[in-house]
Amino acid sequence: MPELPEVETVRAGLAKYVTGKRILQAADFHPRAVKPTSIAPLSSIVGSQIKSVNRRGKFLWLTLDRPHAIVAHLGMSGQLLVQSTESKAHKHLRASFLLSGSKFSRSQNEIRFVDQRTFGWVSIEEYLGDVPTSVAHIAFDPFEDNFDLAAVVKRIRSRKSAIKPTLLNQEIVSGIGNIYADESLWRAKIHPEVICEDLSNAEVKRLIKCAIDVMSEAISAGGTSFDEQYKNVNGESGYFERSLAVYGQEGEPCPRCGTAIARIAFANRSSHFCQRCQR
């Protein structure tokens, strides 16, 4: 599942290979590849130059030399690969952008959006302030300069729902998905079903700091990969899976106390935690 660390790995890879290039062709190959709210077909941005590659939370966008952005969300299984147009197309290829430019010549001249489960999408959007329209309602992620830790802590503490689904709410803090929510809660020693209102200021602050720590470490490792569903732009897997303490570790010993990791389902999600460390 691509969460902030995986999307950041993809963003950095795209920035390296595609910044400054022009888009020569664009095409989509699946009815759900382009978001229905896209203001124009992908072909409308042919001829534009890519100025930078940006991210907020799990949303990614290419800033162009015109007031439109190419926005992408990877959903559950999306990948953005930078490949040679001559290499074999993937079975789940959903869209592609042919690039010009001499930097890496023909070996890295196409962005390919591949997505098995089709929860991901790309779209052409205008800006609402500093970000594309579909990103405007998404909260700052913890790595943005404008992220206000004190304000986020206060907002979380005002809520009456459980902490786990609150961490997953992209309108409060963006970038955290099921994997890093479970890992953050374990590090902060907080049970996923605790009601936000019942947590102290210090506890919520510690939790967000744990989320920042775990995601920073995951970025350094190139993200978490379980299977073929997450790859960087070169098609390579990240290494953070081996550092996971609880996610996917049901029955395995807690790295802190040795108690078997439990798994429960609530809010239509599975949660992994240590019943001894996280009360």
Added chain:
DNA sequence: CACAGCTCCTGAATGC
């Protein structure tokens, strides 16, 4: 406005 619940989708894993 807050929040719970539902939906989209594919393929691997599991059940019988």
Added chain:
DNA sequence: TGCATTCAGGAGCTGT
């Protein structure tokens, strides 16, 4: 072996 069911979850939408 084969067929059916279950499971994974990001985010947007609906209803209360």
